[in-house]
Amino acid sequence: MSMQQTLPLPGVAPERTGGYRRDHLLVAEMVRPGSRVLDVGCGDGELLQLLEGRGIDGRGIELSREGVNGCVAKGLAVVQGDADTDLVNYPDDAFDYVILSQTLQATRQPKVVLENLLRIGQRAIVSFPNFGFWKMRLQLLIGGHMPRTENLPASWYDTSNIHFCTIKDFVELCEQINVKMERAVALDLYGRPVPLNLPWWVWNMFGEQGVFLLSRGGQVK
Amino acid sequence: MSNVRPITSPQIQSDDRAHEADHPSSLVAKFGMDQPLKLDCGVDLAPFQIAYQTYGELNADSSNAILICHALTGDQHVNNTHPVTGKPGWWDTMVGAGKPIDPEKYFIICSNVIGGCMGSTGPASLNPATGKVWGLDFPIITIPDMVRAQAMLIDRLGITTLFCVVGGSMGGMQVLQWTAAYPERVFSTLAIACSTRHSAQNIAFHELGRQAVMADPDWRGGRYVDEDTHPHRGLAVARMAAHITYLSDAALHRKFGRRMQDRELPTFSFDADFQVESYLRYQGSSFVERFDANSYLYLTRAMDYFDIAADHNGVLAKAFTGIKTRFCVVSFTSDWLFPTSESRALVHALNASSARVSFAEIETDRGHDAFLLDVPEFLDISRAFLLAAGKARGLKDGGQS
Numbered sequence: 001m002s003m004q005q006t007l008p009l010p011g012v013a014p015e016r017t018g019g020y021r022r023d024h025l026l027v028a029e030m031v032r033p034g035s036r037v038l039d040v041g042c043g044d045g046e047l048l049q050l051l052e053g054r055g056i057d058g059r060g061i062e063l064s065r066e067g068v069n070g071c072v073a074k075g076l077a078v079v080q081g082d083a084d085t086d087l088v089n090y091p092d093d094a095f096d097y098v099i100l101s102q103t104l105q106a107t108r109q110p111k112v113v114l115e116n117l118l119r120i121g122q123r124a125i126v127s128f129p130n131f132g133f134w135k136m137r138l139q140l141l142i143g144g145h146m147p148r149t150e151n152l153p154a155s156w157y158d159t160s161n162i163h164f165c166t167i168k169d170f171v172e173l174c175e176q177i178n179v180k181m182e183r184a185v186a187l188d189l190y191g192r193p194v195p196l197n198l199p200w201w202v203w204n205m206f207g208e209q210g211v212f213l214l215s216r217g218g219q220v221k
Numbered sequence: 222m223s224n225v226r227p228i229t230s231p232q233i234q235s236d237d238r239a240h241e242a243d244h245p246s247s248l249v250a251k252f253g254m255d256q257p258l259k260l261d262c263g264v265d266l267a268p269f270q271i272a273y274q275t276y277g278e279l280n281a282d283s284s285n286a287i288l289i290c291h292a293l294t295g296d297q298h299v300n301n302t303h304p305v306t307g308k309p310g311w312w313d314t315m316v317g318a319g320k321p322i323d324p325e326k327y328f329i330i331c332s333n334v335i336g337g338c339m340g341s342t343g344p345a346s347l348n349p350a351t352g353k354v355w356g357l358d359f360p361i362i363t364i365p366d367m368v369r370a371q372a373m374l375i376d377r378l379g380i381t382t383l384f385c386v387v388g389g390s391m392g393g394m395q396v397l398q399w400t401a402a403y404p405e406r407v408f409s410t411l412a413i414a415c416s417t418r419h420s421a422q423n424i425a426f427h428e429l430g431r432q433a434v435m436a437d438p439d440w441r442g443g444r445y446v447d448e449d450t451h452p453h454r455g456l457a458v459a460r461m462a463a464h465i466t467y468l469s470d471a472a473l474h475r476k477f478g479r480r481m482q483d484r485e486l487p488t489f490s491f492d493a494d495f496q497v498e499s500y501l502r503y504q505g506s507s508f509v510e511r512f513d514a515n516s517y518l519y520l521t522r523a524m525d526y527f528d529i530a531a532d533h534n535g536v537l538a539k540a541f542t543g544i545k546t547r548f549c550v551v552s553f554t555s556d557w558l559f560p561t562s563e564s565r566a567l568v569h570a571l572n573a574s575s576a577r578v579s580f581a582e583i584e585t586d587r588g589h590d591a592f593l594l595d596v597p598e599f600l601d602i603s604r605a606f607l608l609a610a611g612k613a614r615g616l617k618d619g620g621q622s
Contacts, residue, residue, distance in 0.1 A: 036575070059572070068581045069602050072549065075609030079568055079580040089569040 020050055022191030023211060027099060027125050030183065030213045031056055035096035038120065040083045040113075041103030045071035052076070059095075061086060084108045087116040095121040102209070104128045105161040115177060118216050123182070127211040130186070132166030132204040151208070167203055167210040178217035185211045237305045238338070238511055239446070242354075243347055245272035245333070245340025246304035247297050250377050258335065258370050264360040268349065271374045272340025273297050273332035276316070277324030279380070285616055286380045287322055288371065289331040290388030290395035293520055294460075294512055296339035299331045300324070305511045314595045315387075321604035326616070327384065334395075335370040336362040336520055338513035345446070345513035356515055357443035364391070364527045368398040372406070382406050384614055385607060389413035389592035390559065391520070394527050397567070400548070401529055401540040409547040409610040411603060413592045414556050416563035417537055417570070418528035423558060426466055427521040430459030434514050443515055456514045457505030464504045469555040469588035473497060530570075537570035544571075547613070548578040549606040551592075551599060558589040579606065 020028075024047045031037060033055050039048050042060030044067050051058045060078035062068050071078035079086075083100070084107050098121030100113070105128050107113045117124035129152055130136075139147035146156040154161070165173070167186060174181055186194040186207025194207050203210070250271045252258065257267035274297040279286060289299055289312070296303075300310040300317050316322045322329060333341035336359070344359040351358075375383065386407050388396045393415020400407050419427075434440055437455025441448050465473075477497040481487075484494065493499040533539040548571055552564035561582050571578040583599045585591045591599065 059577075065581055065584070065598070068579065069598075069605060072579050072581070072602055073605035073609060075613055077547070077577040077579050079572070079578060080582055081565075081580075089565075089572070091573045094572070094575065 021046070023101070023127060023187055023209065024050055026185060026187070026193070026211055027101060027127065028054060030125055030211075031097050031099075036094075037097045037099060038090070038095045039099045039101065040087070040117070041100065041106070042071065042076075042078060043067050045074050045076045045078060047099070047101060048076050048078070049074055083113050087113060087120065090116075090120040092119055093122065097121050097123045097125055099125045101125075101127050102129065105164050107163065110163050110165070111173060111177065114173065114179065118179060118214060122215065124179075124214045125212070126170075126214060127209055128165065128170065129161075129209050130167045130204065130207045131164040132168060133189075133208050134205050135189075135208075137205075167207055168200065170210060170212070171200070174212070174214065180215045180217045181212055182215050183213035187211065238513065239345065241305060241340055242338050242343070242345035242513065243340070245297075247272050247274045247333075247340060249273075249340060250374050252373060256373070258366065258373065260360050260366050261363045262361045266335075266342065266360060269335065269342035269370070270340070270346075271332050271335070271342075271370055272337075273330060273374060274299060274301065275331075276300055276329040277327050279328040279378075280616075283380050284382070284384060284614055285326065285611075286328045286330060286375075286378075286383050287385045287387060288375065288383050288399075289316070289322070289329060290367075290371070290386065290392035290399075291331060291334065292388070292390040292392045293463075293524065294508065294517075295392070296337060297331045297333045298339070299329070303511070306507070312593065314593065314600060315603065321600055321607055322387065326611070330375070330378065332371055332374055334367040334391075334520065334523075336367070336516060336523060338516035341370070343513070344443075344515035344519055354446040356446065359515070359519065361522060362519055363523050364394045364398050365402065365532075367523065368395050368402055371395070371399075372403060375406075382408055384616070385409045385411060385610060387411040387413075388415070390415055390589065391524050393559075394524065397529060398527075400544060400546050401532075404541075404544045404546055407546045408614055409549070409606075411549045411551070411606060412564075412567070413551045413599075414553055414559045414564075414589055415567075416559050417530060417540075417567050419524050419526075420563070423466075424525045426463065426558075427525055429462055430521060431518050433458040433462065434518060437514075440514060443518075445514070451509070452514045453506075453509045456509045456512065456517060457502075459517060460508040460512075461501045461505040464501060466558045467588055467590040469557065469586055471555060471586035472588050475586065476500075537566070538573035541571055541574040541576050544574060544576050546576070547606075547610050548576055549602070550578060550580040551602065552580075552582045553587070553589070553591040553596075553599070554582060554584050555586045556589040556591065 028050050036057045039060045042062050048058040048060050061081045068080045098117040104110050136147040186203040187209050189208045254267045257265035295311050299312045333339040336343040338345040344355045348355040386396045386399045393412045396410050396412045434455040437452035439450045440452040480496045482496045482499040487494050529540045530537040550564050552561040568580045581602050585596050
C-alpha cells in the first residue's frame with residue numbers, strides 16, 4: 001500500500017448541538033439580535049435559518065442554483081451570485097453584519113472581498129479552514145501531498161479552494177488593510193473553541209478553523 | 222413555381238376575434254363615466270371594461286389571491302380553452318391542479334390588459350362616442366395604466382392585499398409596476414424574464430413589428446375594421462420577427478436545424494423549403510386569427526415606454542424604498558430579449574432598497590419563452606417560493622387558510 005492510498009487522514013464532521021453546526025452557533029452568537037445580516041456563500045441556508053429564528057433579518061448570496069432553490073424553499077431571501085463579482089453592487093453600510101463562512105479560501109481576490117465585506121457591513125464575521133492546522137502540516141511535511149481532510153476532501157486539481165491561508169496569514173492581512181479584530185476564536189477538529197489563554201502559535205497549530213469578528217479599523221496607518 | 226405569397230392567411234376567424242373585443246367569453250367588470258381610468262397620457266378613459274377570468278375560491282380573509290399578469294400577446298385565458306383558437310390555456314405548465322399555482326389553494330385572477338383585444342377596452346373595442354371601433358383614436362396606454370386598471374378590478378373584487386402578483390415578460394413589467402405603485406397591496410411577487418425598462422434593442426424590434434403592420438396596405442391608417450379588412454400579412458410578419466426573439470439560436474437549431482419541410486431537395490424558389498420557415502409562417506398566420514393589429518401597436522408601445530427608474534429621478538432603488546414585499550426574480554440563461562443582466566440590475570436595486578429578494582438564473586436553451594414551457598427547475602423554484610411565502614402569509618400548507 002502506498003502512502004497515497006492511506007490519505008486523506010480521517011477528518012471529523014462538525015459536531016451538532018440542537019441540530020445546528022457548532023461553528024454556525026458560534027457565528028450566530030456573535031450577531032446582535034435584531035440586526036441585518038448578509039450571508040455570503042450561504043449554501044442551503046442553514047445558518048440564515050438559524051439567524052432568522054433569532055429575530056435577525058437575513059439575506060444571502062449563493063453561487064449554486066441548488067443552494068438558492070433550497071433557501072427559497074425555506075422562505076429565505078437569497079440571490080444567486082458570486083462573492084468575487086457581486087459584492088461591489090451592494091451599497092455601503094447596507095448591513096450590520098456580513099458573514100463569509102468557509103468561503104474566503106474559494107474567492108479569487110480574498111483581500112478585495114474582505115474589503116467589500118467591511119464596506120457593506122459595519123462588521124464582518126469570517127470563518128475559514130486553517131491551513132496551519134497540525135494535520136495539514138503533517139500531510140505536507142510527512143506525506144509530501146497537498147493536504148486533504150474530511151472537511152476539505154477535494155484533490156488539488158479539482159478543489160474550488162484556491163486561496164488557502166493560515167490563521168497567522170489572515171491576522172497579518174487584517175493588520176495590513178487596517179481591519180480591527182474584535183473577537184477571534186479558533187475551533188479544533190471537533191468544532192470546540194481552542195482555549196483563549198493560549199498563544200497565537202498554538203491557535204495556528206491546533207485550530208482547524210478560525211472564526212473572526214471584524215470591524216473597520218481606526219485611522220489608516 | 223409554387224405559391225410565393227409570403228404567408229398564408231385565408232381562413233381568418235375575424236368575426237370571433239372582433240366579437241371577443243367587446244363581448245368576451247369571460248367575466249367582465251364594467252366601469253362607468255363616474256369611474257374613469259386616469260391614463261398617463263392625460264386622458265380620462267370612461268366608460269371602460271376589464272375582461273378577466275378567475276380560478277379557485279377566495280378564502281374567508283381574502284388572503285389567498287394571486288394576480289397573474291399576461292405577456293404581450295397573452296390574455297385572461299390562463300387555464301381554460303381559448304374561445305377563439307380552441308387551444309388550452311396559455312400557462313398550463315404553471316397553473317392548474319397540482320401545479321405551482323393551484324386553484325385548490327389560491328384564488329387566481331387574470332385580466333386582459335387595457336389596450337388588449339380580448340374584452341378589455343382597447344383599440345379594437347367600440348368607441349361609444351362614435352359608434353365605431355376606436356382604432357388609432359384610442360389613447361396611448363402605458364404599463365402603469367394597465368396596472369391602475371387591474372387595481373380597480375382588484376378593488377371591485379373586494380381584495381385589499383394580493384398574496385402574490387406573478388408574470389413573465391410584459392407581465393413581469395406589470396408585476397414590478399404593482400410593487401412600485403402599490404407596495405402595501407402586494408405581499409409577494411414572482412417577476413420572471415423581465416426588466417425595469419425596455420432596452421434599445423427591444424424597442425428596435427418593436428418598431429420593426431409596428432412598421433411591418435403599418436406597411437401593409439390593408440392597415441388603412443388603422444381604420445381597417447371600418448373598411449372590412451385586416452392587415453394580416455403585416456401583423457404576421459411582425460409576429461414572425463418577434464417570435465425569433467422569444468427563442469434562441471440553440472433552441473432553433475435543436476428544433477429545426479437545416480431540415481427540409483416535406484421535401485428532400487431545395488425547390489429553387491422562395492417557398493418554405495426549410496422547416497424553420499414553415500414554422501415561422503405558421504406562427505405568423507395563427508397569430509393573426511386571434512390578435513388585433515392595432516392592439517399590437519398599442520401594447521408594444523406600452524412596453525417601449527416602460528422605465529420605472531425614470532419615474533423616480535433615474536434611481537431605480539428609490540422605486541422600492543422601504544418595501545416589505547417578498548420578491549422572487551427569475552431569469553433564463555438563453556433569454557436574449559430580457560437577459561439575466563436586466564434581472565441582476567433589478568436585484569441590485571432591490572438589495573440597495575433592503576428589499577426581501579431572491580433571485581435565480583435558470584439554465585435552459587429555450588430562450589425567453591422558457592417561462593411558458595415545461596422547465597422543471599423554473600417550476601420548482603416558483604412552487605418553493607409560493608409555498609414559503611404562503612407560510613409567511615399564514616396560509617395553511619402555503620395554501621388555503
